[in-house]
Amino acid sequence: MPQSRSERIAGVFIYIILSFITLLVLYPLYFVLIASISAPETVMRGDVWIWPRELSFVGYERLFANSELMRGFLNTLLYTTTGTALNVMMTIAAAYPLSRADFNGRGIFTAIIVFTMFFSGGMIPNYLLVKELGMLDTIWAMIIPSAVSVWNIIIMRTFFQNSIPKEMQEAAFIDGASNMRVLWRIVLPLSGPILAVMVLFYAVGHWNSYFSALIYLSDRSNYPLQLFLREILVQGQMQEMVDISDDSLARSLMDAEAIKYAAVIVTNLPMLLLYPFLQKYFVKGVMIGAIKG
Amino acid sequence: MMQVRKNWQLYVLFAPVLIYFIVFHYVPMYGVQIAFKDFMANKGIMGSPWAGFKHFERFFDSFYFWRIIKNTMGIGLYELAVGFPIPIILALMINEARSGRFRRFVQTVTYAPHFLSTVVVVGMIMMFLSPVSGLVNFIITSFGGEPIAFMTEPSWFKSIYVWSGVWQGMGWSSIIYLAALAGIDPQLHEAAKVDGAGWLRRIWHINLPGIAPTMTILLILNIGSVLGVGFEKIFLMQNPLNMEASDVIATNVYRSGILGAQYSFSAAVGLFNSIVNFIMLITVNRIARKVSENSLW
Numbered sequence: 001m002p003q004s005r006s007e008r009i010a011g012v013f014i015y016i017i018l019s020f021i022t023l024l025v026l027y028p029l030y031f032v033l034i035a036s037i038s039a040p041e042t043v044m045r046g047d048v049w050i051w052p053r054e055l056s057f058v059g060y061e062r063l064f065a066n067s068e069l070m071r072g073f074l075n076t077l078l079y080t081t082t083g084t085a086l087n088v089m090m091t092i093a094a095a096y097p098l099s100r101a102d103f104n105g106r107g108i109f110t111a112i113i114v115f116t117m118f119f120s121g122g123m124i125p126n127y128l129l130v131k132e133l134g135m136l137d138t139i140w141a142m143i144i145p146s147a148v149s150v151w152n153i154i155i156m157r158t159f160f161q162n163s164i165p166k167e168m169q170e171a172a173f174i175d176g177a178s179n180m181r182v183l184w185r186i187v188l189p190l191s192g193p194i195l196a197v198m199v200l201f202y203a204v205g206h207w208n209s210y211f212s213a214l215i216y217l218s219d220r221s222n223y224p225l226q227l228f229l230r231e232i233l234v235q236g237q238m239q240e241m242v243d244i245s246d247d248s249l250a251r252s253l254m255d256a257e258a259i260k261y262a263a264v265i266v267t268n269l270p271m272l273l274l275y276p277f278l279q280k281y282f283v284k285g286v287m288i289g290a291i292k293g
Numbered sequence: 294m295m296q297v298r299k300n301w302q303l304y305v306l307f308a309p310v311l312i313y314f315i316v317f318h319y320v321p322m323y324g325v326q327i328a329f330k331d332f333m334a335n336k337g338i339m340g341s342p343w344a345g346f347k348h349f350e351r352f353f354d355s356f357y358f359w360r361i362i363k364n365t366m367g368i369g370l371y372e373l374a375v376g377f378p379i380p381i382i383l384a385l386m387i388n389e390a391r392s393g394r395f396r397r398f399v400q401t402v403t404y405a406p407h408f409l410s411t412v413v414v415v416g417m418i419m420m421f422l423s424p425v426s427g428l429v430n431f432i433i434t435s436f437g438g439e440p441i442a443f444m445t446e447p448s449w450f451k452s453i454y455v456w457s458g459v460w461q462g463m464g465w466s467s468i469i470y471l472a473a474l475a476g477i478d479p480q481l482h483e484a485a486k487v488d489g490a491g492w493l494r495r496i497w498h499i500n501l502p503g504i505a506p507t508m509t510i511l512l513i514l515n516i517g518s519v520l521g522v523g524f525e526k527i528f529l530m531q532n533p534l535n536m537e538a539s540d541v542i543a544t545n546v547y548r549s550g551i552l553g554a555q556y557s558f559s560a561a562v563g564l565f566n567s568i569v570n571f572i573m574l575i576t577v578n579r580i581a582r583k584v585s586e587n588s589l590w
Contacts, residue, residue, distance in 0.1 A: 233416025
């Protein structure tokens with residue numbers, strides 16, 4: 001189909017705008033990367049723009065010398081794995097019955113669950129409940145209050161309804177299979193892609209969350225990585241605003257900047273490296289959710 | 294009844310889920326009654342004496358009330374005005390780009406920031422906007438301007454919050470529109486071309502109506518959460534100097550409740566927020582159902 005002149009011009013325009021947007025998104029990430037491996041004083045002077053200057057890994061050295069951070073990393077790993085395992089089990093346990101037309105009461109159960117998306121008791125009653133249950137400062141506070149997400153239940157239920165052939169399940173029932181057996185032997189083996197999506201959604205959520213740790217944990221030895229990151233990245237900034245003229249302090253301020261850049265890279269590198277390969281799963285999750293929001 | 298017996302395993306499977314929702318969502322809703330009580334730790338939620346609307350009155354009369362409402366509404370509406378249309382425009386543009394490779398590259402890059410944690414994003418904002426060593430101020434000074442202390446200047450707070458949110462979320466939010474656009478019958482476009490419809494006309498008359506249902510649903514959800522502006526990011530961006538523009542309902546609840554242990558008062562503030570949100574959601578949903586036949590329920 002031949003294109004008109006205006007259409008070609010519009011096409012070029014779109015390419016230019018999209019390229020600009022892409023650059024705008026990419027450059028800050030790229031800058032953090034090159035800043036993290038440049039000498040801190042070159043970054044502070046504003047000499048680093050396109051390439052790293054005077055290669056230096058002082059930020060990384062300082063970062064890895066910090067034993068608390070390692071502790072935080074291990075805690076996060078623990079919260080992420082156990083939390084995700086619980087999340088996925090609960091999501092299946094919620095979504096499979098709700099996907100079945102012959103599950104009596106599914107209308108009411110769905111309403112009970114969906115209502116919580118739109119109304120909540122708020123931060124304080126939740127906090128008091130967790131406190132009452134004796135979960136403060138334990139791993140339970142990190143994983144149980146967020147045991148399942150309503151949105152993910154809906155995505156999963158939609159998948160079960162639309163992508164698992166009903167005939168296969170019915171045939172198995174006629175052969176005398178129980179509900180659990182059908183779920184285990186027929187439904188779940190056909191749900192590989194959506195399970196991957198769920199694992200990814202939940203795992204990223206746990207990895208990145210700091211809010212429940214902020215309100216439920218006070219013992220530093222339980223802190224997840226994000227809380228230590230908050231100290232480095234966000235609270236470190238406050239000291240910088242203080243006027244300092246001492247020389248050695250200036251030095252440590254520069255190192256502090258280098259540590260910040262390194263911290264961003266270290267905590268996100270695994271994700272950013274894996275992400276292009278996982279992208280299609282994430283996107284699939286959003287798309288399934290979009291079918292019936 | 295027979296079906297229930299036949300499917301007993303499904304009920305067993307579902308039981309933990311139901312228990313979870315009751316304990317961790319409905320019990321707190323019940324516990325919100327402390328907003329109408331004078332909570333005393335030794336007497337518990339049930340045993341504490343009733344206080345009527347005392348805490349609500351204190352909140353409405355407090356010096357901070359209008360500041361918090363103004364900030365919460367301001368940030369929420371700003372976010373809606375900017376954060377809602379931009380992903381749509383982005384999706385429409387990506388959809389028009391012919392080269393599949395280019396499209397995929399744009400998508401991969403713009404989705405990526407979604408996976409950064411709030412802590413990291415706020416950390417990056419602070420690094421880039423630092424008056425001493427930040428990239429943005431280097432650019433300003435290289436054009437002869439004066440460095441700006443963005444993070445401590447209240448007038449900048451809302452813009453920084455909203456636009457960094459656009460940076461992080463526009464790609465991810467566009468996915469849902471791209472999915473809707475992919476569902477539009479290409480024959481419609483062919484037919485329109487034959488009829489001589491130009492590029493803009495086709496977007497206006499085919500693509501936009503095609504994604505209108507998605508837009509409506511997301512608009513309802515967005516408006517329903519105008520007052521629910523995220524605690525996580527604002528809290529991290531907050532400092533004593535920008536408080537005037539950054540103090541919102543959620544951060545206020547955190548300060549007076551979790552830190553200050555004024556449980557009843559902050560539960561009242563939180564409840565006020567939940568109720569206003571809920572009313573807004575229902576209202577917008579009702580309007581949408583009348584006007585466009587698309588609604589959440």
